[in-house]
Amino acid sequence: MSIARALGNAISGLTATARGTEAVAANLANASTPGYARRDLVVSAQTAGGNAGGVRVDGVTRSVNASVLSESRLAEAARADAATRLDFATSIEDAIGITGNTGSLGSALSDFQTALTSAASRPDDEIRLAQVVDKATALATRLNAISDEVQVARTAADQAIATDVATLNTALAQVADLNRKIAVLEADGSDPSSLYDQRQGIISEIAKIVPVQEVTRAAGAVALFTAEGAVLLDGTTPTELSFTAAGQVTADRTAGSGLSMLSQNGVELTQSQMRLYAGGSLAANFAIRDELAPEAQNLLDDLALDLHDRLAAPAVDPTITAASAGLFTDDGARASAAEKTGLAGRISVNDAVVESEGGEAWRIRAGLGASTSGAVGDSTLLVAMSGALSEASAAATGTAFSGRATLAARLASVESQMATARVNAQSEAAIRNSQADTITTRLTADGVDSDAEMQKLLQYEQAYAANARVIQAIQTMMDQILEI
Template sequence: MSIAKAITNAMSGLTATARGTQTVAANLANVMTPGYARRDVVVTAQTVGGGVRVDGIARVVNASLLSESRLSASSLGEATARHAFLSRMEGVVGLPGGSDALSTALTEFKTALGSAAARPDDEIRLAQVVGSASTLADRLNAASGAVQAARGAAQEDIAADVAVLNASLERVAYLNARISILDADGKDATPLMDERQQVIGRIAEIVPVQEVQREAGKVALFTSEGGVLLDGSLPARLGFQGAPHVTADQVVGSPLQLLTLNGTPLSSGQMKLFAGGSLAANFAIRDELAPKLQAELDDMAFDLHQRLADPAVDPSLAATDAGLFTDRGARADAADLVGLSGRLAVNAAVDPAQGGALWRVRAGLQAASPDPVGRTAVLNGLVDALGAVRPPQPGSGFEGNGTMANRFGTIESRVSARRVEAQADLAVRSTRHSTIASSLMAEGVDSDAEMQRLLQYEQAYAANARVLRAVDDMINQILRM
């Protein structure tokens, strides 16, 4: 080996070890940085001229584990949104025995009726009946309002998810272009790749995403169901329009909207392309979960209305008259039940604040006279109607015969069971995501391994330095000859 070749080999070795040392330092400095992938120096031996050449810096990423992490993030985002909604609804409906539960309001109403039946001449007790009936109606109104507020919140969350998704896709497209330019220039693009990985992670929380490598360091993005998000220089553009206020009678298409993709409205079937993630969960809340609970509340309100509007309970009522509870002053119609729980109100005929008279609770809503004051038939009839075991109203979601308390208990137990099921599902998905995230972290920067690599670079540096020192000694010896 010539002296010149020895110098070339040693100098290239020193350059490679210096670059490797910098890489190790960067790895250790970013050991806890989200989205950072471990770097490795790519070195090849030069066949002509000798020595080694630094070909670049490689990001070391477990692609399959990263893909699983993104899918688990989408799954966790969906479960989190569902659980949050069902937890709120459980708080609105309440648990049996809870002070704010719907069934507690029904019990207090029934207790007030029983107390008034014992002393029908006592106007204080009659006032308690009207007050507890108003409280029950208000609780049903509030529950219905909370359901619609949750639908409105879900609609706002959809708009926010779409905005984040569009901005993130544009950012990935921009980073693709920059990475491609740096790759063509032979420059280090790994910091931009780290940023791109973080941006794709944000997308994955909204929709399940699959990454496909393209030329020059670019990536294409697809949903797990095959929807194209980005494949080329122009990302897909999602659109969504929706007001934050949603009413019970609003459904998809009248006037609630689904997504648009590049300006084209998607059908319900095409929405499956974006299944999974927080976006799909919010659509499910708006279009499935909340309307289902609303329908159950409306069925329960209609059963309550019908039991107390029966002429057999209050003989003063005609077949078309409203009972103690009304649909905004009128008799409820089975053909117009949507949103009934939000419209239910106490009949103005018994409410002094609305020009009514308390004695009508005792005598009958359409009675002509308050006498005799000791009459108990109507009050007892109301108590019996609430406790009567009756079949469900036609078309309702209830099954089997039951009392009014059974109906309220059924709704509370259903809501609670759904929340428990959602919580269990969230726990499973959270555990899976944590496990995958831990595995991904373990695949990242290992500080012990990096320190070992640093020692190897130190040894290599020392070896190359010794070669240069030996060459220097040889040249000095030759010059002294």
């Protein structure tokens, strides 16, 4: 081997070790960077005229396990979906509370029933009558507050949808732009690895909003589809998604009737078409706004109607008619099953017994429609009211209740359903978190291993030293030749 060839081989070896050291440094520095893929140096034997000619650096490759990455994105979408639903279920259960705890709906009902019993034992006591009015007001106010909490959750979900859609549009535009930049670098022979990392991180963020599948296209570009087949990006222009937030959501506003649906390229999707975007936080927020929260509101409205009807019956209070309001009203009027949507948010105590509204507390004893206070020792109405709440009565037509039950039992049923929804959501979230963590661990295992990288660094150090010795030997030989 000639001195020139030996020198060339050594220099190519030094060049390869330098590139390899750069790759190791990049790996160690970005071991925890989201979207970063491990860099591996690719080298091959360089030949010249059939003889060994040193080392050729073929490039630096990104090491990505595509199947595990895809699984990870689907798992993260499921995690986001479950977490969003759990947050809602927890907030509604907390708003209703547990009977016996201060501030709970069950405690408000219990306090009202206790006040009625106390007043029935001393119907002449104005303080006890006023206490009944106060506890009735507290019960109505608690129902109002829980109903407001449900609508706040719907409003928050509606706003979250708008945020998710805006994030999707921005992210898809970024992916399309990176596709173009990567194609330019690929054509130029430059290394686009950093752009690949950036694109991978953006796609992973998209996957939390809607589960996404990545398909490789020519020139390093990718196409993106939802797990159910909707096109997000396939070409140079991403799908344009749009959504109009409602501002304040109320109980009477539903999907397609006051509330916007998701639009794709200017065409609003139907409920059945929305399954194309099922799986991530976007779908979970739509479910909260259009399904879960309305179901909770319906239960509260049924409970409020049951409370209203028990004390608005002429059999309980002979001074009222079948058309007039009882102790509890629908914003001042008599409630009806046909217009019960949102009743829990409107229910209030009849002004006829509220002193601040010009009413008289003695009507609790004499009757809502009584013209005089009557006998102060007459507890008939108070006993009838207390009995109506404790009676196992049939459920009203058109409600979610069935069979015969007391008001307290119906409230317990609502509490149970809300608790069950929260437990189910919590269980689902635990499963999804476990799955996502397991897949993330697998993905991390395919990533940067600091021990392996340090081992590579030692090998590069040894290779560098060996090539440096060759150059040093050549230098010594050249010096000796020149001295001759």
